[in-house]
Structure formats: structure tokens, C-alpha cells
Amino acid sequence: MKQQKEPTLKLIAEKLNISVTTVSKALKGYSDVSAVTRQRVIDMADQLNYTPNSLAVNFRTKETRTIGIIIPEVVHHFFSSVINGVIEEAERQNYFVIILQSNEKKEMEKRQVELLISKKVDGIIMSLSNQSNDEDYLKMIINKKIPFVLIDKISKLIDCSKVVIDDKKAAFDAVNHLINMGCKKIAHIRGPLNPQNAIDRFLGYKAALAHHNIPFNPELVIPCERVCYEEGYEFTKKIMTKYPDVDGFFAITDLVAVGILTYLNEQQIKVPEQVAVIGFSNWFMSGVISPKLSTIDQPGFTMGAQAFLLLKEEMESMKTTGERLCKTITLNTDVLVRASSKRN
Amino acid sequence: MKQQKEPTLKLIAEKLNISVTTVSKALKGYSDVSAVTRQRVIDMADQLNYTPNSLAVNFRTKETRTIGIIIPEVVHHFFSSVINGVIEEAERQNYFVIILQSNEKKEMEKRQVELLISKKVDGIIMSLSNQSNDEDYLKMIINKKIPFVLIDKISKLIDCSKVVIDDKKAAFDAVNHLINMGCKKIAHIRGPLNPQNAIDRFLGYKAALAHHNIPFNPELVIPCERVCYEEGYEFTKKIMTKYPDVDGFFAITDLVAVGILTYLNEQQIKVPEQVAVIGFSNWFMSGVISPKLSTIDQPGFTMGAQAFLLLKEEMESMKTTGERLCKTITLNTDVLVRASSKRN
DNA sequence: TTGTACGCGTTATCAA
């Protein structure tokens, strides 16, 4: 059983004894085709089960209806939520989404950007690796006039549209909450030194301390390298050993905060009575562990959806004016108070 | 600053005063081009920073170097691991991956299949929704001779290559373990009634009971609909209320098992002393909650990677022989014994 | 060893 070959405009034209041009126009609803002809064409197309050859369309129009997204890693609650948001919105607008990972490595990220460019995607959404700033390959996207949106992990040095949260404010809110709960000596297990969001969260932490006239002690801040569960555990051990009177922890992300909780639980240190803990991002698991983890609700899905919509705007803008919008959307975050930080 | 247009074979040919054909051949390493000419072409291509227009290549070759994957949902530890595996292997072989979700809905799934077909992807990987069996759109993939691999959530009624685990055996092992730990009355919070893997796990549960001459009580088995945390909690409540002497739980997946643990913890029912619990899939969180959850290690990443490799084989096969391989790869699973089921 | 010429399916231009 050989596969019958796909019907084409030409086939329809031959069957109806009219020109390919007319068929094309009829199917695309051009006005300069008689109603009768149009109907005949449409009927025949139906009958033959015609669908346009998207390869040919792509070739002609130079558009692929495909966008690319590059993120550090898929298996990560926040990023998979972002992907979900992007896909869902893209789907609604008939775009496909190609997903690539940087694994937090610059070289990878570079390669992925080049791949997407060579694939001629209609636009690119990116969340930067921990090492990236104003890399050449990012500038290349700009120079090549490819619609571009940075999301969450951005660089201030790249001029393009962005979707972010106010990390500094969110961190401030988190630490402020701990202080309001009575914490006097709060440690911060922060992210790596380079990424903007880790910096901003750290600044938020400091600002909250300052706001309440609590002295800042750099020894109470330890940066993660891998931002993992194990680091949360280890750094807490380190801090609590040296400063047993620490009574609050603010973690760069929930995963780390769970490591903190694990250590505290093991040491039978009461949470939240003796030590209160708050994380960041609202990973799924933080709502099902015990004690339930207080955290910052970071709207991954919405960020993804907004990123696509903004990218779409960029596409329009580039097509019409040739210029970028360079719009930044800042989404709201809330403190989710749960058991790990609630003191009556 | 207008965007300079991309260099083409034609441009190179003009610059060198030779034909497009020769340029094409030279760049593709054909033997019938003199070494000198080849070098000149390559140099010029370098100089102009030539890259083939992938849209034109796709159009000519009828290949896109893109595959599609349809899964129930991205934000799900197992599936995101699968995606990771697929992407990583695809990446290595220079393929792109388009990801679509069915949200467990048949109509969605159908639409996504149609989209991928119209996009002319080189192959499709799918994990079926809970409602799907031998749907028409799946048969369409077969009929259209599109390379196809089903993964994890498969249908026995569709004749194609598959990557699976032995769900029945894995479930048997899990329940067998509980029995070996001394459980006499084991409940099973199972998956929905349709999907094959839920059926198989249920059969494994029954088989293990039978193996130890433990009577099967259908009242101790409750099927989930949404397979969520809340159902784990509620169904455990229901079962423990009616049968307080139940001393073991086997859950369709870790998410549900965490719901079970939450209820038991709340009721101060000791785990694992009074009730032992085992889940399925080894979600990340099961290693960080307390007590740590015993589970079945389901190798999502490997399944994804294998699925891509198998799809690649299918592509080769279809190209050469025109026939499908219809190979099934069954991956091993292990029981991960952790605190929730460990008795001395 | 090199080049001519055509085709892939669609769309755009221009003439009829």
C-alpha cells in the first residue's frame, strides 16, 4: 500500500481546469475570485482533503510559525510552569514551540541560540543561565532583528522586551514578613553571585533588615552554587552551628528551603517557633511537606503566557516598524504564609 | 541600519563566477568537484558567513529535522523528565523537538496530532491521555507512514514501536515488598480505569496478593480520577475509616502517596510502623518529605532518550524498507525502599 | 570536472 501523495494546488487546478493562481486565491479568500469559482475550488479542496504544504508555505513566506525557548532546565517546577504558559498561549495562536536547554552553561546557550537562528524561528524567548550577561550571541539575536523576549532570568545589559517579577520587592516582603513574625536574626541562603535575580533578592533581604534597623551580618549570607536541596541542608548546618541564635531563614528558592527544613527537623529545632523559614517560587512540594513552607508565589505560568504575548507584539512591531518595543512587564508576587513561618 | 540579506548559493556562485550547482556540490562534499574549486567555494562561504537556508532545505528534502512529542502535561515530574531525555538525545542528533500537551483530553490530543502532521514533523512521540485507546487520529499517523513511538502510556491496540516499563511487575514488586515488611491488609489507590498502565499496576497488586494468599478485597481499591494529592488524602480517609486495620498502601503515583502520608500524619497514624506506604515513579519530592517515601524508580529520562533513539530507528526503517519496526523496549524498574515502608 | 535546466508548492506581479 503505497502512500498516496498529497494533493496540491496544482492538482485542484487540473481537476477543475482552472489556473493554480485562481485556486490559491480562492482558498485564501481573495476578493477577485467569483463566488462560483470559489465554491467549486473549496468543494474540490474538501473532496481531495487538501491541506497546504507547510514546508512550501514556510519557504515562500519566510515564516515558520514556530518560536524557540531556551531555559536552564526543563525538569524544574518553575521552568516547566513557564513552558506550560508559553505553549498554551502559543497553541491558541497557532504557533509551535521548540524547547532547548542551556543546562546553565554558556557554551550550550550559545549553541542553542545559533540553532534557533539557523532554524529560522519567528522569535525567541529566553531565561538566561547563571553565567550569562551581555553575551555576543544575545547581541546577535538583537542584530539579526529577531523578535526576542527575556524572562525571569534577564540581563539588564540587553536591550529587549522582558517579563519579570520585582525580585527585590518580593524578597523584601518575604524578609519583612519574617521580621514581623518576630525574627531578629535572619540568615539568607542566596543564589549564585552573577544572576540578576539572585542579586535582587539579596538586595531585598538587606533592604528589609535595614528597614527594621537590624544590622547586616555578611556571615549570615551564603551563596549557593548549584541551588540545590543539599546546599540548603549543608549551609543551614554551617550557619546554625556558628550562630545557634539565628531565628529565621530566607532561601533563594523552595528547593533550598526544603533542605533547610530537613536539617532543622533532624536537629529537632522547632519550626516556626524557634526558627522560621520562607522560600521562594512556590514549588508544588512546598505545599505538601511538613511543616508547609511559606514562600513567594512566583507566577510561572503567567510569566510564560505573557512572554509569548509580548513576543507576538514584538513580531508585529518588527514587521511593521522594524523596531523593537523593548517593553518590560513586571508581574506581581505575593507572600504565601504557611506553617513554616506562622507565629500566631 | 537595514538587515543585510542572507548569503545564498547563488551569491557565492556569482562572486566566484561559477555555477550554483558547483557551489552546492562543493559545500556538500561531492567528489566531482576539483579540490581547488572546492576550497575557493568554502573560503567564500566562510567569508560571507554562509549558512544554508533551512526553509529551502526543508522544502527540497521534505524533511524538517523536527519531531513532535505529545504528552498529557509538561508540569509533571515524570513527563518533564521524559521531555528532558527526548530533548537531550534529539539535540545530540541535531533534531528539534516540538512539545504539545493533551491535558488528558482526547479532542486536544487529536488536534495536536493533526497539527504535527500538518507541520510535517519527521516523527512523533506520544504518551496517551487517560481516555485514549485506538483512536482514529492514531491510526492516521500509522496510515500516513509517519514514524511513531508510544511511550509509557500506550495502547495495546496500536501497532507501533513502544518504550515502556513492566508496570505489572513493578507493581507486583512494590506490593510484594509491603507484604515482606509484614503488611497483611493492603489498600491500593489506583489510577483511572482506562489507561493501560493503571490496569497493569492494579493487576500487579492483585498478583502479589494472590502470590501470598492474601484475599483480594475490591473495597480496598479506589480509582483516582484526577490522580492528585487531594484524592490520595480523601481516599485514605475513606479507607481508614471503614477499615482501620489496613496496614499498607500502594499508590498509583507518588503524588497520591504524598496525599496518603499527609492524612496518616494528621491522624497520628505511625508510618511505617502501623501503616506502610509505597508510591510509584520516584518524584523528586518523595525523597525530601518525611517520612521519605518508598517508591518505584521509573526512569523517565531514559525512557525519553530511548524513545528518541527508537524513533530514529523507525525513521531509518521507513525510509529504507517503508515498513515499521514495531519494536517494544521494556525498561527495568527498582523498588526504592525508604522510610515509609522500612520496618527494622 | 563543470554547468544547464528543471522541479519542489506556493505566492505575488502583472497582463489579459
Added chain:
DNA sequence: TTGATAACGCGTACAA
């Protein structure tokens, strides 16, 4: 209102 024709960039059978 319709159609002839060219064009997109590349690949390839065939001729030179």
C-alpha cells in the same frame, strides 16, 4: 475576474 509567469533557494539528473 482570471491566468501566465516568475520567483523563493536548493538539489539533482543529465548534458557538455
